[in-house]
Amino acid sequence: MAFDIAALGRWVALFRDRVSDEQERLTALDSAIGDADHGANMARGTAAAVAKLESATPTTVGEFGKAVGMALVSTVGGASGPLYGTFFLRFGASGGDGAELDGPALAAALRAGLEGVVSRGKAEPGDKTMIDAMTPAVDAFEAGASDLVSAARSAARAARAGSDATEPLVARKGRASYLGERSxxxxxxxxxSTALLFEALAAAAEEVSA
Incomplete structure (x- = not known):
């Protein structure tokens, strides 16, 4: 089993749908410790990414990552655009000229994306950022990559647990860090939103296997 270009596009479409459904919640969360624009920014960016894929269907994983990454960089405001954009650009670069990704190759692409986000944002686990969800998700996917569907489900659970664990943390990076203990x-x-990304991946994997 593998993710082809259509399945990767479906992943992004499902991510868009989840972000759209959760837009108000994302905005409410961001209003407490940020600029109150994360929901709107991510909804706009994911919609633009899907539109880009639909207007010029990529033929390789590299083209897919570049299309999605550049759409996010150019349409999502704040720090999230460059971070999510870097994730997909590095993801695509890992897949290169291939037209599909099996479990291990998908794990490698996710790892490359994570490393790109870390390099760009300079955050570590415990800093109260998207890294707190993305790191355990990628770790979980890698651990079970031989079974793509199971790995994606594990990654989704790990991302959600990692996100939930940010609640008591004091932010050390990003705008929320300005609040200190109040964060x-x-x-x-x-x-x-990172948890939504990996939940969308799991849903796409289930569709591929059906």
Whole structure:
């Protein structure tokens, strides 16, 4: 079993749908510790990414990652655009000229995306950022990559647990860090949208296997 270009596109479409459904919640979370624009920004960016894929269907994983990454960079405001954009650009670069990704190759692409986000944002686990959801998700996917569907489900659960664990943390990166101790008691909105990203991946994997 593998993710072809259509399945990768479906992943992004499902991510868009989840972000759209959760837009108001993402905005409410961001209003507590940020600029109150994460929901709107992510909804706009994911819609633009899907539109880009529909207007010029990529033929390789590299083209897919570039299309999605550049759409997010150019349409999502704040730090989230460059971070999510870097994730998909690095993801695509890992897949290169291939037209599909099996479990291990998908794991490698996810790892490359994570490393790109870490390099760009300079955040570590525990800083109360999207890294708190993305790191355990990628770790979980890698651990079970031989079974793509199971790995994607595990990654989704790990991402959600990682996001939930940001609530008591004091932010050390990003705008929320300006609040100091007052940032505790709130979920990091970037970690919540990251959980949606991996839940969409799991849903796409289930569709592929059906």
């Amino acid at each position: 505790a008691g709130h979920l990091d909105p970037g970690s919540v």
